[in-house]
Amino acid sequence: MGLSSLYxxxxxxxxxxxxxxxxxxxLDVVASAKVLDSLEDAIGDCGFVAGTSVRDRHIPWTVKxxxxxALDVVSMSEAAKPxxxxxxxxxxxxxxxxxxxxxxxxxxxxxxxxxxxxxxxAVQIVVYELFKARGxxxxxxxxxxxxxxxxxIVAMYEHLDRVLNAIGFFDPSAxxxxxxxxxRMFGRIELDETExxxxxxxxxxxxxxxxxxxx
Amino acid sequence: MGLSSLYxxxxxxxxxxxxxxxxxxxLDVVASAKVLDSLEDAIGDCGFVAGTSVRDRHIPWTVKxxxxxALDVVSMSEAAKPxxxxxxxxxxxxxxxxxxxxxxxxxxxxxxxxxxxxxxxAVQIVVYELFKARGxxxxxxxxxxxxxxxxxIVAMYEHLDRVLNAIGFFDPSAxxxxxxxxxRMFGRIELDETExxxxxxxxxxxxxxxxxxxx
Numbered sequence: 001m002g003l004s005s006l007y008x009x010x011x012x013x014x015x016x017x018x019x020x021x022x023x024x025x026x027l028d029v030v031a032s033a034k035v036l037d038s039l040e041d042a043i044g045d046c047g048f049v050a051g052t053s054v055r056d057r058h059i060p061w062t063v064k065x066x067x068x069x070a071l072d073v074v075s076m077s078e079a080a081k082p083x084x085x086x087x088x089x090x091x092x093x094x095x096x097x098x099x100x101x102x103x104x105x106x107x108x109x110x111x112x113x114x115x116x117x118x119x120x121x122a123v124q125i126v127v128y129e130l131f132k133a134r135g136x137x138x139x140x141x142x143x144x145x146x147x148x149x150x151x152x153i154v155a156m157y158e159h160l161d162r163v164l165n166a167i168g169f170f171d172p173s174a175x176x177x178x179x180x181x182x183x184r185m186f187g188r189i190e191l192d193e194t195e196x197x198x199x200x201x202x203x204x205x206x207x208x209x210x211x212x213x214x215x
Numbered sequence: 216m217g218l219s220s221l222y223x224x225x226x227x228x229x230x231x232x233x234x235x236x237x238x239x240x241x242l243d244v245v246a247s248a249k250v251l252d253s254l255e256d257a258i259g260d261c262g263f264v265a266g267t268s269v270r271d272r273h274i275p276w277t278v279k280x281x282x283x284x285a286l287d288v289v290s291m292s293e294a295a296k297p298x299x300x301x302x303x304x305x306x307x308x309x310x311x312x313x314x315x316x317x318x319x320x321x322x323x324x325x326x327x328x329x330x331x332x333x334x335x336x337a338v339q340i341v342v343y344e345l346f347k348a349r350g351x352x353x354x355x356x357x358x359x360x361x362x363x364x365x366x367x368i369v370a371m372y373e374h375l376d377r378v379l380n381a382i383g384f385f386d387p388s389a390x391x392x393x394x395x396x397x398x399r400m401f402g403r404i405e406l407d408e409t410e411x412x413x414x415x416x417x418x419x420x421x422x423x424x425x426x427x428x429x430x
Binding site for chain 1: 352355
């Protein structure tokens, strides 16, 4: 998610083959992680520290959702940086003293039934929101063909109409609601030029198969 | 994240003690997971199937970001439900045939350098966005005291002013920029009533300690 600066305070095991495996390719982030003896060493240089917290504290702190926090970070003055996001232990999170060192507590919205996330999951969501907030929320939706034009679609419908008549699909005494349903169906799939060509090719083959003279 | 219906198609190991441990309390979701032999059995009843995919396919599919998809789900007609989100294998994701069964491909925005996420991470982000989109994006930011009123703040500044004069903090010949900085400092933290009381208590103790007659 585009972050590279990982500080580990008194990790149980590090380096750890499991960490390498779970890095999913981002081995350089793991390899360049800094291991420190105290939290103060880790956040000492930071102009802003956000702590992740699940539960309300005895003395409530300023709390923001991870999404709000990520948007704040984007508009945050350079004077606040470097900025740290502090995650707690797998089993019991951050202590009250550690949370009191934070400017802000960040919370991940989650079900009232199971409020707690694994540490890795919490990290994933925070870095994902930070990545999105930096303007990366869109995915590139590529398409290999241009959309069919309105005229191409109309010509395709006319062709379809001829075929449906030729195969006796339309009941002359009934309203042509089926035709409208075809239009709705094709209309909402935003056909591309190749798809229209494929459909028209199919129509042509139907016409040939039933030996209807083409006009 | 409020989802409870988990289908596993040909899992390598299930039940698995690791799955229980990683469930972070949501054991009922794991316990009620349905294990199936084929993907068709898993998605057969679904009115909409979204597949998660990292890379572009040879024939591009409709692609949306997980955030767009989650918002779509909220406004989606009941006629589309039940809806499935399909995740692939840890190492190589969904096959082309599996992806072709999907109405839509969902993509998680991620760094160009490391586009691939662990399966668990991908699931976490998708269910998180679905949870947020159902109107759960806000975290309740509780506070245990009411904000101090403007009058209380002004009285506190007047008290501070007396104390700063009493301790000789202000240079009579210099402009009182320090005082303005105190105002800016306290102003931007939106003091609550207890914090104002604590500050004024401290001012009073300073006054007593230097034996200044109080007015």
